Amino acid sequence: MLRRLYDWTLSLAARKSAEWWLAFIAFVESSVFLIPADVLFVPMALSRPERSYRYAVIATVASVLGGIAGWYIGYYAYETIAKPVLEFYGKFDEFEALRTSSGIGFILLMLVTSGAAHLPPIKVVTILAGVMHVNLGLFIVSAIVARGARFFLLAWLLRTYGEPIRGFIEERLGLIAGAGAGALIVLYLAVKYAL
Template sequence: MPLFTALYDRVLRWSAHRRAPWLLGALSFAESSFFPIPPDVMLAPMSIARPRHAVRLATITTLTSVAGGVLGYLIGLLGLELVLPLIVDAGYEPAYEQARAWFTQWGFWVVLVAGFSPIPYKVFTIAAGAMAVAWLPFVIASLLGRGARFYLVAMLLAWGGPRAEPWLRRYMERIGWLSVILLLVIVLALSL
């Protein structure tokens, strides 16, 4: 049984639910501070299912993601010693150490790029708090980076809309497994 196609079909059905924007916001918030699944997995099918609401969905995703990022920042600032063992156990320690090194070198720009990239954003939010990066630039960079990513996803899929859905469904297994491989390559590269 195809794993990613079945998940995609289920998320597409959920995206039509009247409470789906609330679930999207909750997922976005959680992913930015502690949860491993990115909100794109809900935002993409929701933007296909509701193309006229794509801007609203991207806004919800961006704002709740940044709010979750602020929670991650506070975790790093106030409770790093409590969560550091979890970071190590989850295999994020190399990424966390790399994020700390990048903050020392590039500051604001690291948050901006991390917000847009597939690298786990939560690692950067916690590292930013642990290093006491200036709060306002952190929030601004998060808004710009996360906003750019989520508006791009939402608008592209809303634009493709019903035309994109059959193509996505047909290639979902390949896209899903390629995403897993890409994530593993990133984790391996960061751990070296």
């Protein structure tokens, strides 16, 4: 099922309505959807490199708006919407562990790491931020920085290097971003417990 969902998402890049689909996928990824917007963003930017920054803006704006929706779901509808969504994706236990052990600073750090490397998935962090009542303005600024950095880095790489960089992005960018995210978490924990 997951492979069919991935293939369907990828097929949207060839449609005339691809920009609308990119906005939709970026929006729902940040609150309830499993497949990242990159699956649509990368082929779109490769096929029309002159529009890669335009696609980055669309994906960033839609992703931040989806993150705000996730925040509201966590804040106002945890039991009725968030919990069933998290259970459906098998993320409820991870979410509960994060909820009981995380402070606001760590949640904002996770927003950056999930925005850069999908660690943990962005929908988990946006819902968690709402449940933990993270200041909405601070959440929005952090989401813009995190998601914008990811999409604009992808846009720059794809526009600069084109098709040859695609394999690198698909195979190694997540690993590199994950290592960077891990380093940020270690740095945060070191500062938190050293002071």
